[in-house]
Amino acid sequence: MKYLRIRNWDRWQSYRKDRGQPPWIKVHRCLMRNLEWVELTDAERGQLVAIWLLAADHNGVIPASPAVVGKLCFMSDEPDLRKFIGLGFIEPEGRQGDANLTPTRRQGDQPKAEAEAEAKADTTAGSPASNTARPSKRKATEYPPEFETAWAAYPKRAGDNPKRRAFRAWSARAKEGHTADEMLAGVNRYAEFCRATGKVGTETVKQAATFFGPDLAFLEDWAAPAEPRAGNGGHPRSDDEWVAAGERLGIFPRRGETMHDLKVRVRAALDGTRQGVSA
Template sequence: MSHSQLKVRNWEQFQHYKDRNPPWIKLHFALLASEDWVTLDDASKLLAVVCMLVASRNNGFVPNNPAYLKRVAYLDRLPKLKPLIECGFLEIPQADASTMQAPASAAQADARPETETDTEQKDSLSETSSDNPPKPKKKTAYPDAFEAFWKAYPRTPNMSKLEAFQAWQKLDDNDRALAQAAIAPFKAFLRTKPDLEIQHACRFISKRRFEGFVTDNRELTDEQWQKRLAYSRREAKWSAKDWGPVPGQPGCIVPSHLLQQGDGHGWREPELAA
């Protein structure tokens, strides 16, 4: 039974081997910065590496045959190729007989070992090619409420915005407001623990760590909120680290039925007030 074939996207761009099938492949570090890669499940990440190994023996092509891949890679179950196709890692080539390759099991490999000279020559080639430009990635559109959360959260350079957004999407509107409100007291807590590692925003959300910083405010009675609002209206001050975002800002947890028009406008942090 014959099977169609799939192609590893941009194979010619990243694998500079022309005269033989290599005994190993190049696995670029940039893969870890790809949103397509980091959002795949672990099984699909492993399958992507398996496909590159198989493609190295078949000029960039992979048989669309899960049973074959399961056998050749010693997998425990039939792999699912659909996620790799949907994220663009694998492409369905045009039905052109001149470009379709023989199944991977029939590919003949040149087992010559890679020499240091070979490696230096191939590594000197540009990692980009004007003939095979990478496909533009579809940019994720984030809602304003999440953008406000992301801007306020204490981030690190390797923190994934997409992972945080995926966790954010699982919250209801009330929990999103609480997560936003928790940022100011969380930052205040971090200032008392300068050696504490900042946790990833996705875990702050998915593990509901934000609850520990807003529980007291969430349990306030209307009368207690009214006292705070009366003080703030009189003094034009609002303690965001203690009470959450100022009225009118994303994440405000003051009961909406207690707010008046203009609440929050011009209110400052007490320590910043003149």
């Protein structure tokens, strides 16, 4: 996948990289005097701020696909990345230009309290006592192979799914006596359940941190829905069963299709199959 970079990200976002993902981003007041910013519509300005928030997770880098960015930022419409590139807010990955994320500002534009806090944090983080007390972030993001295997097998979901939080939950369960094999087996059962019910890639998939959490979801059976039960004309009962029955027949939800319309198509296919068998 190709990527794009927010221009001069390191210059305008001063959060220290060794602290992990930043809990905030800076939107400088002088942005209001930026002619390129003024050219954007209200909706595009909101999209651009959302893109900056997304970029904060990867040190100023975002996917080059408008569809992917739109999904990750929960946008109702895909962003016009070409327009943002043309106005100088974004550039292809690997090329740092002279254009600014926002116009050149004076040092005085930075709030005094913010500057003092950053200076104090930099001094403290560089002290020997600080280096001794806190392990490096690089070591904290190195995961054991057992967890990496489980993470790779875990079903994908829409929305966030923090890996670091998932590993903390995994480690907590390991300390309680649960084995890696036990948790991996639970992941495999859950992944199969999500595939059978059509949940993969949706927000209904649990966050991995919740799955490995104190409720011990990885110990559940996660049995896939059974074949349509009698008592309903031989048809499925729940929406999940209708979706699963459709997938078995090669019928998948269409974009914008309601559940009722999907049921009509699946019901017709089921009834047609049964008539063929009885004949």
